[in-house]
Amino acid sequence: MAKNKKNEGFHSAAGLIRYFDAEDDKALKVSPWVVVGFCIGVSALVLILGTLYPT
Secondary structure, three states, rough: OOHHOOOOOOOHHHHHHHHHHHOOOOOOOOOHHHHHHHHHHHHHHHHHHHHOOOO
């Protein structure tokens, strides 16, 4: 019985590994620094607008 389980592998993450290994060449590629900059910019805009137009 132990011999059969030895070759099974890790089944619960097998689909995720296959999914994340497949890269699409047509996909939009954005640098992580662009995302960080966008988040900081939106946060600053919200804070500025909240100061100028308090509710």
